[in-house]
Amino acid sequence: MISQRQTTHRLAAYAVFCVVILLVPLFVSDAYLLNKFARYIVFGILSLALSLSWGYAGILNLGQAVSFGLGSYCMAMALKLRTIPIQTGAGGLPDFMVWNNVHTLPWFWEPFHSYAFTLFAGLAVPAVIAFLIGWFIFRARVSGVYVAIITLAMLVVINLVIIDQQRYTGGFNGITDLTTFKLFGVEFGAYSVATYYLAAVILTLLLFLGLALMNSKTGLILQAIRDDETRVRYFGYDVANYQNFIFCVSAAVAGLAGMLYTLVMEFASPTFLAVPISLSIVIWCAVGGRASLLGAALGAIVVTGVQGSLSDSKTFLDTWMLIMGALFIVVVLFLPNGLISIGDVIRGRRQRRRRAAPARMPEHAEIAAPGRSAAR
Amino acid sequence: MKINRRNFLKGTAAAGVAAATGFPHIWIKNASLAYAAGGEIKVGVLYSLTGTTAIIETSLNHATIMAIEEINAAGGINGMKVVPVVEDPASDPATFAEKARRLVVGEKCVSVFGSYTSASRKAVLPVFEKYHNLYWYPTLYEGRECSTNVIYTGAVPNQQQKDFIPWLIKNFGKKFYLIGSNYIYPKEENNVCKILLKRLGGEVVGEEYVPLGHSEFSAVINKFKETQPNVIFSTVVGDSVVALHRQYKAAGLNPKKMPMASLTTSEDEVAAMGGEFGAGHFTSAPYFMSYDSPENHRFVEAFKKRWGKDKTTNFVSEPAYFQVHLFRQAVAKLGKGDITPPQIRKAAWGQEYKAPEGLVKIDPKNSHTYLWPKIGEWQASGQAKIIEESKEWVEPLPYWAYPGQVCTPTGMVEKKS
Numbered sequence A: 001m002i003s004q005r006q007t008t009h010r011l012a013a014y015a016v017f018c019v020v021i022l023l024v025p026l027f028v029s030d031a032y033l034l035n036k037f038a039r040y041i042v043f044g045i046l047s048l049a050l051s052l053s054w055g056y057a058g059i060l061n062l063g064q065a066v067s068f069g070l071g072s073y074c075m076a077m078a079l080k081l082r083t084i085p086i087q088t089g090a091g092g093l094p095d096f097m098v099w100n101n102v103h104t105l106p107w108f109w110e111p112f113h114s115y116a117f118t119l120f121a122g123l124a125v126p127a128v129i130a131f132l133i134g135w136f137i138f139r140a141r142v143s144g145v146y147v148a149i150i151t152l153a154m155l156v157v158i159n160l161v162i163i164d165q166q167r168y169t170g171g172f173n174g175i176t177d178l179t180t181f182k183l184f185g186v187e188f189g190a191y192s193v194a195t196y197y198l199a200a201v202i203l204t205l206l207l208f209l210g211l212a213l214m215n216s217k218t219g220l221i222l223q224a225i226r227d228d229e230t231r232v233r234y235f236g237y238d239v240a241n242y243q244n245f246i247f248c249v250s251a252a253v254a255g256l257a258g259m260l261y262t263l264v265m266e267f268a269s270p271t272f273l274a275v276p277i278s279l280s281i282v283i284w285c286a287v288g289g290r291a292s293l294l295g296a297a298l299g300a301i302v303v304t305g306v307q308g309s310l311s312d313s314k315t316f317l318d319t320w321m322l323i324m325g326a327l328f329i330v331v332v333l334f335l336p337n338g339l340i341s342i343g344d345v346i347r348g349r350r351q352r353r354r355r356a357a358p359a360r361m362p363e364h365a366e367i368a369a370p371g372r373s374a375a376r
Numbered sequence B: 001m002k003i004n005r006r007n008f009l010k011g012t013a014a015a016g017v018a019a020a021t022g023f024p025h026i027w028i029k030n031a032s033l034a035y036a037a038g039g040e041i042k043v044g045v046l047y048s049l050t051g052t053t054a055i056i057e058t059s060l061n062h063a064t065i066m067a068i069e070e071i072n073a074a075g076g077i078n079g080m081k082v083v084p085v086v087e088d089p090a091s092d093p094a095t096f097a098e099k100a101r102r103l104v105v106g107e108k109c110v111s112v113f114g115s116y117t118s119a120s121r122k123a124v125l126p127v128f129e130k131y132h133n134l135y136w137y138p139t140l141y142e143g144r145e146c147s148t149n150v151i152y153t154g155a156v157p158n159q160q161q162k163d164f165i166p167w168l169i170k171n172f173g174k175k176f177y178l179i180g181s182n183y184i185y186p187k188e189e190n191n192v193c194k195i196l197l198k199r200l201g202g203e204v205v206g207e208e209y210v211p212l213g214h215s216e217f218s219a220v221i222n223k224f225k226e227t228q229p230n231v232i233f234s235t236v237v238g239d240s241v242v243a244l245h246r247q248y249k250a251a252g253l254n255p256k257k258m259p260m261a262s263l264t265t266s267e268d269e270v271a272a273m274g275g276e277f278g279a280g281h282f283t284s285a286p287y288f289m290s291y292d293s294p295e296n297h298r299f300v301e302a303f304k305k306r307w308g309k310d311k312t313t314n315f316v317s318e319p320a321y322f323q324v325h326l327f328r329q330a331v332a333k334l335g336k337g338d339i340t341p342p343q344i345r346k347a348a349w350g351q352e353y354k355a356p357e358g359l360v361k362i363d364p365k366n367s368h369t370y371l372w373p374k375i376g377e378w379q380a381s382g383q384a385k386i387i388e389e390s391k392e393w394v395e396p397l398p399y400w401a402y403p404g405q406v407c408t409p410t411g412m413v414e415k416k417s
Helices: A004-027 A031-055 A064-082 A095-099 A107-113 A115-139 A145-164 A193-215 A217-227 A229-234 A239-265 A275-288 A293-312 A320-334 A339-354 A357-374 B005-021 B054-073 B093-106 B118-130 B157-161 B164-171 B184-200 B218-227 B239-250 B267-273 B294-307 B317-332 B341-348
Strands: A181-183 A186-188 B040-046 B081-087 B111-114 B135-137 B150-152 B175-181 B203-210 B231-235 B260-262 B282-285 B352-355 B358-362 B374-378 B384-389
Touching (some): A004 A031, A004 A293, A031 A064, A031 A193, A031 A239, A031 A275, A031 A293, A064 A107, A064 A145, A107 A115, A115 A145, A186 A193, A217 A229, A275 A293, A275 A320, A275 A339, B040 B054, B054 B267, B054 B294, B093 B111, B093 B118, B111 B118, B118 B135, B118 B150, B135 B317, B157 B282, B164 B184, B164 B231, B175 B184, B175 B218, B184 B203, B184 B231, B203 B218, B218 B239, B239 B260, B239 B267, B317 B341, B317 B358
Parallel strands (some): B040 B081, B111 B135, B175 B203, B175 B231
Antiparallel strands (some): B282 B374, B352 B358
């Protein structure tokens, strides 16, 4: 367990990060950059969502993008219904439905006329699906790599269904040509400061709520489950319930990120719930430090930021993927707990240097310990 | 986990600062930069160099870069150099959107040449519409789009099918089996095909869509054997084309009796499957590498010289090449202060250029392009023998299959009947 002082300092670190992201619009007025940073922050939220389940409860969800994509589609459906189709005029069906010879709006599109329902659905649909999957996984005491396989398979299935049902989902092209989201008189355009703040404030709230959750009794039990599931079960806790709870919370948070992503990107696409992005989330988490909400969020921002800058620069146009790969390997080898643990590692090195040679062995074991738990 | 507070804090703060300053342009407020400043015309080049469609899109990137180099070698446009800003959108629609934003909003390009898939075009459209920029799209596509911010230089269904379907019926028969990949393009092409077949008294004996990237066609081939169509009309794309052709041959089917007639098989797919698997099948497209014209000989030769002897040109890379020259002609008409995307669009309307496939023209009515459809029969050499070619250029009609709808310079409007 961590001491009071450590908690205080951790809070301070979180606060510094939040202040930094909230101050960004004061220095950046360029619409393109603001939009880009908003996108990174959405990835930060998504990565944080995985950190909740993977970093804190040991559930490696390779299908996190399902929740993200469904959230994104919910928002896109609502915005699509508010777009006046160019062919048919106001009140017409969404354009891709006309292309696919659909004549009436499908029943499950109807409730998306309401923003209240949409916002609810963007959280609830991913959570309910996660609950159903989680119910089977955790009741059956499936754990470890099998959870990863099942969630990955679910991701592929849902992705295929969405592409196949193009009459209702827009298929491979996704849902494009959307109007601007407007709530309480504020327009959340893709390039607006409002959208950036919306994302940044949500990330801030989630960081602190997540921290509070993980320091509550439930959070401690979850971390105990991560470290030794059987033991917690023998203490009399219903392990499956706790696991499913955090699995659903994580899904809802990812759904929220998905809704924001639609605002930032101005479309929804089946690639939002495809394998590459789902694996990227795991990488962000691992690079930043999955056992820390801040680490996970930072990981996403740093990785996508570096990726964006590298592939933008002329020099690295042909090699940016290689460099990214090398970076990942370096981080995993030397910072198994992610970038967030860089302070730890430096401290460990210093102490090792300070101590005499005979003390080397136990010291080494001490440093190795967090790495081992990370490999779980 | 033990954490040293001070170092933890330092580390976090350092990472935060690094994250904020890692992006080189953060402090640069270039919002006031005008288009075509400093005697340079900046254009975006947005084709994937990595990811699933990298092979074909790299050839588009090459064709575009080559055209830009040609223009600059000849002194630029009115003395101004064309500067390409090359991006790698990694075959991912979201990355396409991000990179398009950088090109349009960040870099202030006057035009962007890009996209192979419809999905990526749809993903970048909001950016171009919002900032009134111009996107040059070289790929044949399903039509039914009419953005005022796109110049379409690839074929639409009426251009590829109008002569092809009657020719197939005349030479092989009326029974068609439609097979395509499962997305909007094949479905739309088949919509058009069915209308044409109905008019000509043809018959559809089967219609099937396989998932993108599908590579197991034995069930489909059994259906071919069962229904015995005269023509297999294929709009399968990508790697699936290779698998379909190989398994077709392995199943002992004969292209002389039941040929595959494709809108999507190009020199690249045939090279990937091996010439003997493609031999005897047909493709309809405005351009084939083997087309005999002085412009095409020059194009193919220059392409090989610039990018490698083994490189092929195809019906997507050719428009990717000539659209840059159309862009040049449009910009050449404008005064220095007038070089803005909307002005370029206006100037581009009606432009004609002697392309490798023949004289092409941008239709001022709908921003699509007049093209020269041809029918090619694939040979074991991997090249197509051109059997038929259109006697005159064919007008682009993106809403051909939908009477009552028509594309206009201000976007689609319903025709009042």
